[in-house]
Amino acid sequence: MDYAARTSVEVAGIASMATRQILARLATQFERDTGCRAAITSVGGVEAARRVQAGEAFDFVVLASDAIDRLAAEGCVDALSRVDIARSHVAIAVAAGAPLPDVRSEDAVRDAILRVGRIGYSTGPSGTHLKRLFARWGIADAIASRIVQAPPGVPVGTLIANGDVELGFQQLSELLHVPGIDIVGPLPPAIQIVTVFSAATCRAMREHQATARFLAFLASPRADDVKREYGMEPA
Structure with missing residues (x-):
């Protein structure tokens, strides 16, 4: 060119x-x-x-x-x-300084979600993927009251930093460089989605x-x- x-x-x-x-x-x-x-x-x-x-x-x-x-x-x-x-891959984040949950396997991620308080995800492809996972695991109804979906255009990292959710899922590119959060890691390969x-x-x-x-x-x-x-x- x-x-x-x-x-x-x-x-x-x-x-x-x-x-x-x-x-x-x-x-x-x-x-x-x-x-x-x-x-x-x-x-x-x-x-x-x-x-x-x-x-x-x-x-x-x-x-x-x-x-x-x-x-x-x-x-x-x-x-x-x-x-x-x-x-792009999906990653997991918590508030800066919070304990980092084990996310090395599918079972570990599921257990972390069941133990934590509020869970955040987006309206984009990562959020759609998470909802499918919850349904597949049979936990969608059990955690429904603890789900916070970020409004369109609002980064999940902002919800984490503000204390609105304790565990957040979104594209890694949207979690990087967000102040007030720590990135735990990517979703493990068994449940990772590439957009x-x-x-x-x-x-x-x-x-x-x-x-x-x-x-x-x-x-x-x-x-x-x-x-x-x-x-x-x-x-």
């Missing part, structure tokens, strides 16, 4: 909160290299998809791959433009060439170090 030709064009995107820090850093790097600014709105994933469906003026969207697939099926994004950007985050151009896209360049940059090796710094792996 030729980064020598600089431009003052701006592209507009919308994304879920999980990729907020990564995209902010990469947008800065892209602007420095090309002169093209990427303005990215980060909101809850459900809200981001709704706004793309409504035809808001975004050039691109970054969401979990299954959400991108649904938007493509509805004709809201161009399926041929899709690029996979990063792979692939993808980007695609929107039906309402205006800046075709610049948007294509930005999405290619997001999927390129030049972006890999930033993804790792914020708890994800290149896709």
Whole structure:
């Protein structure tokens, strides 16, 4: 890709909160290299998809791959433009200084959930995964009164730091660098879920060439170090 030709064009995107820090850093790097600014709105994933469906003026969207697939099926994004950007794992956190529970196995995680007070998870893919686990373990009804689901766009780490929950689950990228919490570790392999985050151009896209360049940059090796710094792996 030729980064020598600089431009003052701006592209507009919308994304879920999980990729907020990564995209902010990469947008800065892209602007420095090309002169093209990427303005990215980060909101809850459900809200981001709704706004793309409504035809808001975004050039691109970054969401979990299954959400991108649904938007493509509805004709809201161009399926041929899709690029996979990063792979993300779910992690577990507690308040800073709190005892760290054993999370080395599926049984250990289940036992920790049964022993703890309030449990927090998000409205995103990690939250959906946790609800399925609770149902599979047969504990959904027993812990229902202790579940706190973070409102869209609110990090689970904030709920932990504020004392609203004692044990929280979310994408590692969203728990990293949150003050007032300690990350216990990832979900163990037997119950881990890997979410692939993808980007695609929107039906309402205006800046075709610049948007294509930005999405290619997001999927390129030049972006890999930033993804790792914020708890994800290149896709």
